[in-house]
Amino acid sequence: MGDAARRLSALAERALGAPLPVRIRAWDGSECGPPGTPLLVVRRRRALRRLLWKPGELGLARAWVAGDLDVEGDLYEALELLAGHLWERGEDTGRPAGGALLAALRDPTLRATGTALLRLARPWPPPPPPREEARPAGGPLHTVRRDKQAISHHYDVGNAFYEHVLGPSMVYSCAYWAPDSTLERAQEAKLDLVCRKLALTPGQRLLDVGCGWGSMPLHAAREHGVSVVGVTLSEEQAVYARKRVAEAGLTDRVEIRVQDYREVHDGPFDAVSSIGMAEHVGSARYAEYARELHALLRPGGRLLNHQIARRPLKDEAHYRVDPFIDRYVFPDGELAPVGRTVTQLEEAGFEVRDVESLREHYALTLRRWVANLEAHWDEAVRLTSAGRARVWRLYMAACALSFERNRIGVNQVLAVRTPPSGASGLPLRTRDWR
Template identity: 50%
Template structure:
């Protein structure tokens, strides 16, 4: 008999049946089967049964990531430090169909029911959300600290290789299309300083300060007393050493500290560059209330963060990002952030979308990773380096097509008479 329910398919044949518009790449499987054009620019190789089990047990980006990071899936024709072109191809031409029940049964039986059982994930993967309760409730202090440790305490040297000398792990601002990454990062910090209208002798608090780039720039170029706080011990150590080496320790300080524990008040300005993504949407109210409490009347807030393109989408970041990159990360549209800022008693004065700038920043980070690939792998491991290449290239595409955006929101704490202290027109 050769009925639909008894025909046995190869892996390549099964995959072809799931493709809605054909195979946009060459595919080779460990059972010897092949599919797709022989002259394709990219070849995808499924090397092991474990890789097949990853793909079948967790369809979508998480299963693909597991097989790729574990080395069970290889891609020719693309550098793992910058798989942008391949991921563009996947996005534009890789579409799947849901076969009729009988055909689907044939595909699953051909591939093996045993492959529906998920193998242990690669060691680079963080725990799923339901298992993170052992670290505390979502966005509790202990769980936030563990999430930050997972992403930021990889290796300072690894970050130096990817981010470059600025050690700025947030969206740069390119003054023109020919600007270098370092020029763009310096312009980003300077733009924040100008929007905050910083002046010598003022006090700045930088929340989630990373490796201290904003703190150092504000102290060196604007003469302010700058305090930065981070939940990453590795970042704080690196930042303090950099501040001292630059002779700025009389003005700048970085503490290994939860921002909620900062005791000082009456800051002239507060910057938050890339922190809001980590705090959770439900915590916007207490977060911006903290900011309002720490600002003096007339003080300004500059909140810089990744945002959704709408408020209808889920705030979660997706399985791959959640498990491999930003555990517990959440994104909301700029309107939701602006509303939370207003509800805390601050007044929004300006908002700017820098989406295209983040796509360019990610492009340059990927170029750095590709250029320093061997050292990056030696420093952090092959799996981690692969994760970073895939995450940055995929994020670049998301900014390209306006799935996510980057907003700077500038706000002020009015005084008791409602005066903002702002000029009639922006000066930045």
């Protein structure tokens, strides 16, 4: 047995100024590090080449997706122990460029002295990036064409894969939990919470922006008697949603379109729901998004905007999109603080009437999705690829911890296109929808 693990641990300790908090197993079978901790497995020497070639989260992500790096043991515990060393967020700067260990790889002084790592890595160029990495077309961000490509990368990976991860509800946003809920009941409770906040009544028209696999349109039409237009940019989602609508006998009340929200011109609607879609809009287009939805509502109509938020930064110019998320999960996606979202909705003409945080609910939801994926791992790999399944497992587990630690949040913002008379139509006790 070789000594690669010992040499890697020694270099990590030199970079961190403290021992690495997990045990390492290297490609030569050697192990080193504190017993009883999760095992960081460096399966192939090329993992080091990826990190040296792209020091930071991108090199780390490529090694993980390719299977060059892995974790044995509790993934959540490993992520907690390694977070500050590998991808510390930097709440004051917003820079997702990596923690102490990855920053050390950029340090020319340390690299010059780290001859052991260089010999271990044999730093010729690494293999090409994993095929799961997104490469959106050039040009300006968030054009209709580029947004469709980004959405396709994330969602058009096979509906059967998402069935295994999301479960029968096929809802890809945080559920609304009670102590004894199942995932399916909690997702139904979330959909009904949205409908009640929108005060849907029979005969009204609802626009569901980013309708996914059709769960919100189906629930609103079946349980509240409304007519629904659901729009998505994903061809696969639309096919699946239309099939569900037909099976439910609701084709007279639910229409599913492959359409960008900017291309909807048959308003006005009585209500608009946007659940987990606004993260794709981008800061450069958010004001347009808010204006478009405002224009699509009748006076007195309501918007329910359900959106993930990040913590505000001391200097917003420092905000950078997470490289792993951008390349492998949500290309071109961006998060904004909830205060900015509220401000932009107000600037578009909305009256914001209620903001509710569901942060802990998303952590619970993500842990259930991870458990679903792990329980159906072999089938998920068969349906997509090992790399794609690894992306989703790491992404969802890391996000669960981020919600639990208040690094990110999720909020439902209820806003009204209040008419000149000032009659919002809301009850005096706003949260009577509970």
